[in-house]
Amino acid sequence: MRFRYHQPIPNFYEIENPHHPQTTITDDFLKEFTDIAVASRFAGLSYAKLGDEFKSEWEIDWDNIIILKYPMSEEILRMEPSREKCILMDEEFQEVGAKAFALADILRENGFKADLINPLDDRVSLRAIALQSNDAVITRSNMCLFKEGLNLGFFMIETSIENLPFKTENELEWVRDYCSTCGVCIDRCPEKAFDDEGKFLRKLCTAHREGCSVCINFCPFYKRGYEKVKKRYSRMKK
Numbered sequence: 001m002r003f004r005y006h007q008p009i010p011n012f013y014e015i016e017n018p019h020h021p022q023t024t025i026t027d028d029f030l031k032e033f034t035d036i037a038v039a040s041r042f043a044g045l046s047y048a049k050l051g052d053e054f055k056s057e058w059e060i061d062w063d064n065i066i067i068l069k070y071p072m073s074e075e076i077l078r079m080e081p082s083r084e085k086c087i088l089m090d091e092e093f094q095e096v097g098a099k100a101f102a103l104a105d106i107l108r109e110n111g112f113k114a115d116l117i118n119p120l121d122d123r124v125s126l127r128a129i130a131l132q133s134n135d136a137v138i139t140r141s142n143m144c145l146f147k148e149g150l151n152l153g154f155f156m157i158e159t160s161i162e163n164l165p166f167k168t169e170n171e172l173e174w175v176r177d178y179c180s181t182c183g184v185c186i187d188r189c190p191e192k193a194f195d196d197e198g199k200f201l202r203k204l205c206t207a208h209r210e211g212c213s214v215c216i217n218f219c220p221f222y223k224r225g226y227e228k229v230k231k232r233y234s235r236m237k238k
């Protein structure tokens with residue numbers, strides 16, 4: 001069992017899954033759904049189509065995943081690791097979780113099967129699913145980076161919708177190379193959670209025990225944003 005400071009989220013569904021779920025969403029309704037998600041706190045959506053190998057590795061039978069990405073509060077991220085910080089992070093997680101249930105209800109109401117994946121279920125890694133979206137990479141500091149930011153938490157909905165705009169290629173692969181030239185997180189980490197070769201040492205990282213976010217606050221992807229770092233990387237490579 002992994003240690004977590006988040007508490008389980010109560011069940012907020014108000015609508016049952018349809019008996020005969022639809023499998024095709026229109027562009028208009030997907031746009032409307034995305035707009036509602038963004039208006040209700042989320043930075044954007046990503047989509048993962050899970051392949052047979054992945055499903056068999058994790059012993060799951062989900063096919064289509066909608067990833068709801070929310071920006072964690074900058075004010076909380078700036079706090080020193082503490083019990084108070086962990087409580088605030090959990091409160092934010094609970095608040096956003098309730099909104100994720102409401103979004104699943106909107107899909108159910110419109111004829112789609114939609115189940116929120118329990119983010120505290122140790123049988124499956126949400127990060128592993130996030131990587132299946134081809135819309136994210138893991139940085140040197142072991143953070144899951146999407147274009148919308150490094151400070152993202154996420155919830156996921158498993159759905160009957162087959163025609164989501166799944167990506168087949170990952171445009172963020174260059175980030176690994178950029179990380180190999182940067183190393184700010186190694187210099188700033190108060191726990192020295194990296195080995196001599198700059199490899200992340202999970203056991204020493206206190207992000208999930210005490211809410212450390214020092215490396216996020218100093219990371220160029222957080223300070224400058226994805227597009228600016230990408231431009232800088234392109235100039236470096238000329």
Ligand code: SF4
Pocket residue numbers: 139140141142178179180182183184185186215218219220221
């Ligand atoms: S601080 Fe630098 S090396 Fe560390 S994750 Fe961010 S970009 Fe990568």
Ligand code: SF4
Pocket residue numbers: 141185188189190191192193204205206207212213214215216
């Ligand atoms: S201990 Fe803090 S600074 Fe070091 S890797 Fe973990 S989250 Fe980043």
